[in-house]
Amino acid sequence: MPEQRRFKYSLPYWCLGLTEWNWDIHRICETAKELGIHSLELVPSELLLEVKKRGLGIALANNGMPDPPFQKGLNNLRYHEEVIERTKRAIDECMEFDIPNVIAFTGYKWTNAEDPQSGEISRDQGATNCVAGLKHLAQYAAANNVTVCLEHLNTRDGSHPMKGHPGYHGDDLDYCATIIERVGLPNVKLLFDCYHVQMMHGDLIRRIRQHGALIGHVHTAGNPGRAELDDNQEIHYPGVMRALKATSYGGFVGHEFIPTRNPHEGLAEAIRICEA
Numbered sequence: 001m002p003e004q005r006r007f008k009y010s011l012p013y014w015c016l017g018l019t020e021w022n023w024d025i026h027r028i029c030e031t032a033k034e035l036g037i038h039s040l041e042l043v044p045s046e047l048l049l050e051v052k053k054r055g056l057g058i059a060l061a062n063n064g065m066p067d068p069p070f071q072k073g074l075n076n077l078r079y080h081e082e083v084i085e086r087t088k089r090a091i092d093e094c095m096e097f098d099i100p101n102v103i104a105f106t107g108y109k110w111t112n113a114e115d116p117q118s119g120e121i122s123r124d125q126g127a128t129n130c131v132a133g134l135k136h137l138a139q140y141a142a143a144n145n146v147t148v149c150l151e152h153l154n155t156r157d158g159s160h161p162m163k164g165h166p167g168y169h170g171d172d173l174d175y176c177a178t179i180i181e182r183v184g185l186p187n188v189k190l191l192f193d194c195y196h197v198q199m200m201h202g203d204l205i206r207r208i209r210q211h212g213a214l215i216g217h218v219h220t221a222g223n224p225g226r227a228e229l230d231d232n233q234e235i236h237y238p239g240v241m242r243a244l245k246a247t248s249y250g251g252f253v254g255h256e257f258i259p260t261r262n263p264h265e266g267l268a269e270a271i272r273i274c275e276a
Helices: 025-034 045-053 077-097 123-142 173-183 194-200 204-214 237-246 263-275
Strands: 008-012 039-041 101-104 110-112 115-120 147-151 188-193 215-220 252-255
Touching: 008 025, 008 263, 025 039, 025 045, 025 263, 039 252, 045 077, 077 101, 077 123, 101 123, 101 215, 123 147, 123 173, 123 188, 147 173, 147 215, 173 188, 173 204, 188 194, 188 204, 194 204, 194 215, 204 215, 204 237, 215 237, 237 263, 252 263
Parallel strands: 008 039, 008 252, 101 147, 147 188, 188 215, 215 252
Antiparallel strands: 110 115
16 A cells, blocks of 8 residues: 555445344454555444554544434434433543544424424524534643534435435525534634535535635535546546545544445445545
């Protein structure tokens, strides 16, 4: 593997461990090492020590919420206490295992996140609640040198629980960016997921240039379908990654796609494409 790369790459655990591939943590770690990927991400708490024992870092922590972790979020005061407490525990794990980032979500727009018939929280109120929650978390995270990364998700694809999230409040990138700007703290950043941004907006390069200073973590996947970064999908990742590098981005790029073929080959191809 080349020693100098444009980016630091990470491998999200769920793409191989919680899909039809059903790989165990040993196989995931060994695959990452074979590919020169030095970090995993979104690893269950009970497996963090196993990852460290195998000599790999962890780029991004879960927020500690039960699955699905993006449903009950900071936009809803009904869930604030639980989300904040669980995220704080995740930040404690970040400190213990030297994890630089923890993920955060707006949550679903419904008053009862599990019931679309329960009524909706307004976008303005959801944003205000997110700002308050993120400020609280940022203060706790700062003491542990951890960055809180708010993720934008798409609401267009309802075909699979990990391909789209109908009802998610933060489905507009500018909406999420405005929340982060209102928080105004250096350790609250944007998780820029190229797949979700393409689904909702397109115009990836312009949006990277517009919001580059806010980006704290990046995810890739092919669109449509959240599969490999190959020529069967529409995102031109060499150009997107060059635009990202031009912003002086120094964080991780997590290849968060659901493999449709040999995962080792797909991941190696993703790295080649992003380094082109």
